[in-house]
Amino acid sequence: MDALSDRIVAWTIRVASAALVFAGVALFVAGIPLLQAASDAPRDILIVVLQIGGAFIVCGLGAIAAARLPPPRVPDGAELAGWRLALAAALVAVPAWLVVTLQPFLSEWRVVARLLASSELWDNANSNMSGVVLVPLAAALAPPLIQLAALAAFVVTSVVMLALLAAKSARFVRLYIGCVLLLTALVAGSARGTSAATMTAGALLPWIEASKPRPEEYVQVRGVVDRYTAAVTPTARALGWAWLGLAIWIPPLVLAGRRR
Numbered sequence: 393m394d395a396l397s398d399r400i401v402a403w404t405i406r407v408a409s410a411a412l413v414f415a416g417v418a419l420f421v422a423g424i425p426l427l428q429a430a431s432d433a434p435r436d437i438l439i440v441v442l443q444i445g446g447a448f449i450v451c452g453l454g455a456i457a458a459a460r461l462p463p464p465r466v467p468d469g470a471e472l473a474g475w476r477l478a479l480a481a482a483l484v485a486v487p488a489w490l491v492v493t494l495q496p497f498l499s500e501w502r503v504v505a506r507l508l509a510s511s512e513l514w515d516n517a518n519s520n521m522s523g524v525v526l527v528p529l530a531a532a533l534a535p536p537l538i539q540l541a542a543l544a545a546f547v548v549t550s551v552v553m554l555a556l557l558a559a560k561s562a563r564f565v566r567l568y569i570g571c572v573l574l575l576t577a578l579v580a581g582s583a584r585g586t587s588a589a590t591m592t593a594g595a596l597l598p599w600i601e602a603s604k605p606r607p608e609e610y611v612q613v614r615g616v617v618d619r620y621t622a623a624v625t626p627t628a629r630a631l632g633w634a635w636l637g638l639a640i641w642i643p644p645l646v647l648a649g650r651r652r
Contacts, residue, residue: 398563401552402459405570409455412577416448433591440588444581451577458570463562479641480557483550486637490546490630497627500619501540504533532620535585539627542578546634549575565645572639579628579635586628593617 419441427438549571556564 395559395562397556397559398463398561398567401556401567402563402570405459405567405574406456408574409452409459409570412448412452412574413456416445416452419445419448433594437588437591440584440591444584444588447580447584448577451573451580455570455573455577458566458573461563461566463566475641475644476557479645480554482637482641483554483557486634487547487550490543490634493630494543494627497536497539497543497623500623501536504536532589535582535589535624536627538578538581538585539624539631542575542582542631545575545578546631546638549638568645569642572635572642575635575638579631582628582631586624589624590621593621 423438423442423445427435427442553564553568553571556567561567
């Protein structure tokens with residue numbers, strides 16, 4: 393019997409997966425025409441953007457397929473007794489470690505939130521070509537925004553999976569795989585987005601140096617670039633380790649189901 397909680401979680405996974413697929417298709421639609429006209433560093437950055445789109449599409453479709461699988465004849469919970477305590481411990485430890493590790497990243501987001509809440513930012517944007525100046529800001533915030541979404545997804549996934557594990561959900565393994573696939577898309581987007589940000593910074597610094605800014609201006613700009621890189625790079629690495637801490641459980645869970 394498919395419990396109501398299983399159906400709700402499966403529906404949520406499908407909705408989130410559909411949003412990821414839509415975002416991936418949008419990246420392809422926007423990136424492919426620009427790729428033909430770009431060269432050198434912009435082309436490399438666009439290739440990374442297309443890779444993110446591909447990860448969103450593939451993992452999103454995989455998560456949808458996993459969430460659509462019907463419940464097995466023998467509930468998954470009946471075969472997970474040996475793994476239940478260890479898996480529950482991992483579901484608690486992984487997001488807790490991630491939240492503690494990413495406190496510097498969250499502190500940077502609090503600074504960004506205060507900046508975005510400032511009325512001066514929007515007033516200046518409205519007075520400069522109707523907000524066109526916000527486009528670079530939006531592009532710069534894209535990688536850390538994916539990372540913030542990944543952090544939230546880890547926490548939500550752990551809470552939901554703990555609840556299903558305690559309820560001995562009949563579709564636990566299938567829903568767990570669907571959630572991990574969603575996390576895979578976000579973690580891949582975080583890693584490749586960090587690469588794109590690093591490539592962008594590497595391409596901009598020579599151009600800034602060629603513009604011959606005053607020493608204090610160059611130090612200020614370089615400080616912003618270094619601070620940005622120092623925030624997103626360790627975050628991408630931590631998200632990768634957290635993903636491994638949850639993904640490593642898929643093989644034993646699948647094998648437990650096959651022994652039925």
